[in-house]
Amino acid sequence: MGRSWLRHPWVLGSTSVAFVVFLWWAITASGAVNSLFLPSPAAVWAAGQQQVQTGLLWKDLTASVGRVFGGFALSAIVALPLGMAMGSSRVICRLLEPLIGLLRYMPAPAFIPLLIIYFGLGELPKVLLIFIGTLFFNTLMIMDAVKFVPNELIETALTLGGRQPQVLIRVIAPYIAPQVIDAYRINMASAWNLVIVAELVAATEGLGKRISLAQRFLRTDEIFLGLILIGLIGLIIDLGFRLLLRRSCSWAN
């Protein structure tokens, strides 16, 4: 059992991260690559400290996170009843599936010009972009989850005197809860992609905006900082969803 510590899920995972950081540091320390292209970890850290002091970091962070949560919350709230309706009613499914199938193949970033024309440069077009970009995936994944609810569970409720709305709320909803949380977790990643894309195109603050500004001034340290922050926040959100899943749906593990 001498190697049991190796089995802890965090050990091996953080080893690979530490190795990449070490490699990064080693290359910059050796001077083999121009620091303009590859800033050292220390330089990125310093850039981060500077942005904390000026308050920029906090401003960018709240702007980006706010847009993601706003747009994604809207998408999650609309997708849940829509997906459940499509999954449980053949008529609604046949009505909407072709439409959603078509819409979801239109890349959401391609809507940015339209959204800017309609809604200007404020928060609304960015929130809407995330909404459009995640709504259809959320809906289809929830629809699929509903379709795979075992018939026996539904029919048992019916033979116990349950009515259709009760079946939806007391059988289908709890059964699909873990899959819904997982669908949200997976699609949250595209919400993050989209907010950065939206900010690259048009924004006054946000992590994506900071990166595009940094490019203009050749501040690769700030670009690295932005990338690392985006990754970290994504990881935290992902872990949050996993925790929620484990806490709320322990029966499904």
Place this chain on the structure above:
Amino acid sequence: MHLQVENVSKKFGAGRSSKLVLDGINFTVKAGEFVALVGSSGSGKSTIMRLVAGLDRPTAGEILVNGVPVRAPGSDRGMVFQKYSLYPWLSAANNVAFGMKLQGRSERDVRERTAYFLEVVGLADAGRRMPRELSGGMQQRVAIARALAAEPQMLLLDEPFGALDIQIRESMQEFLHQLWKRTGLTALLITHDLEEALLLANQVHILAPRPGRIVRSVTVDLEQSPMAHLRVSRPFLELREELAQYLRSFDSAMVT
């Protein structure tokens, strides 16, 4: 409770590819009776059950409960499925309470009846356990308790022990028999197991396959306790062998 199945036929599909699954089924179940339908696969026995439950509609004929045609599922006909149909996110007690909550019973009523029916199926101490922590036999007992707690006038048992090991199946048969004697419930059992039907039911209908039809009906009045003795008693074995041969004759007729 009075169930009448009158000239019921069921066809799946339409036109040339349609398939007649049930052909002119007739039988009745009166209050307090335990009726079994026995048949091999393809005899449409599960289809009969779905029709009686109201989960499907017959193509022809009528199913009447107390003289009223069945149009939809209802809590007057409680069903126990072959595969474990417990809600995996609910504890055993909450599974038992499930139907009563759908019916809008008071909280106190639900609590008391849940405890009572867990007791009835011998799981008074298992109320807090989750379905995945229960054995297959225990899960089926919870399913039976859940069906009984919703106060059905009749219990529909669709191969309820079909997925269980043989020893557990035998103890469950004994359990169900005792339950029937004690509570005077009315039951319709579907099984492919002739022995099970003869042990439990006082009226056994034999189904022949393709299309499913009743070819013989037997009234069973072998009473002997414990069930283990009945299983090996001479009249029981003779009846069972005779009917088994009869059932086999339909299978061989099909092969040729």
